[in-house]
Amino acid sequence: MPDNVQKPAAPVRFHVHLVSDSTGETLMDVMRASVAQFEGVEPVEHLYALVRSPRQMEMALKEIDAAPGLVMYTLVNSELRRALENRCADLGVPAIAILDPILATLSGFLNLPMSSRAGAQHDLDAEYYARIEALNYAIVHDDGQGSNLEGADVVLLGVSRTSKTPTCIYLAHRGVKAANIPLVRGASLPPNLASLKKPLIVGLTAQPERIVQIRRNRLLSLNEERDTDYIDDQRVRDEIVEAKRLFAKHGWPVIDVSRRSIEETSAKIINLLNKRRQA
Structure with a gap:
């Protein structure tokens, strides 16, 4: 390539950890739709699906420790959420509960409490x-x-x-x-x-x-x-x-x-x- 021709910049790669108590499809869709708005970035995806026990959460946390990056999650269990949020705070990485704003707004609009059931959106209806x-x-x-x-x-x-x-x-x-x-x-x-x-x-x-x-x-x-x-x-x-x-x-x-x-x-x-x- 001639010296006067600018080489294309290498993509910015970063780790993104997706932690879900369900299949993780919602997280994946939201993450990819969001990343698509930025040019020249390439997420390294880590998906942890069906995380519903402290042992499963600990396994996910070990991988986050090994490759710190953005964390996105959908968890209804308060203990699991707290464990994830505390570890992310210790590591200094952002943790985003992507459904919280939507659920809070819906709860207020409908004047109804949330069901707090893991994977409720995937019931066999x-x-x-x-x-x-x-x-x-x-x-x-x-x-x-x-x-x-x-x-x-x-x-x-x-x-x-x-x-x-x-x-x-x-x-x-x-x-x-x-x-x-x-x-x-x-x-x-x-x-x-x-x-x-x-x-x-x-x-x-x-x-x-x-x-x-x-x-x-x-x-x-x-x-x-x-x-x-x-x-x-x-x-x-x-x-x-x-x-x-x-x-x-x-x-x-x-x-x-x-x-x-x-x-x-x-x-x-x-x-x-x-x-x-x-x-």
Whole structure:
């Protein structure tokens, strides 16, 4: 690299310890969403899930001692909280109870006490089983498989590498039953697709350059270096044009996923579902 060209700065790495009496999913989501707001940082994640006894807490504290850093926690047991907070104070590291402000505000607003049950948000309620059912549905109806499209909440259509499968899996975790069907030139679609009543049918598309890039990376991961129609620029453009014509013909909503994350695409689909239900 020439001397006059500035080298990219190395990422700032720091330890972050996530201590939870439940699965730790909430902590992980909050931490990653927060860190994403800062450029050039790289957290070294330490997760301690299902910490519900003094022995389990002591094991977590030993690791915090060995690699001090930011501590984030969700704990309802007062003795465990006190042990964690005291050790963090001794080490001089910040400890953040991420749900405390929200729970305190809710408690005051509702004029109700908190339940103080560890992992209360993960009770095996009807919503939990709905998510499991949706996940099973997504797996069975992935990539044009399965036969019960009328049982879907959403059916996604799109050419190869438009993130159909991961979007369906993410939607399933939100309790939405989603099937996906690939658009392949020369291949016919399910004959009853246009006549479906219950599901919302959504077309996924992307910029041709983006599709070609993803497909090339996919082939390289499979140690396939030969050029094929699968990554031919004009062929991909034709695929996308044909897909858009199909979507327009049936009046199906279209989402361009080129610069959208899976979460953003799913949020857009859920908004479309809600509008349809309200209408």
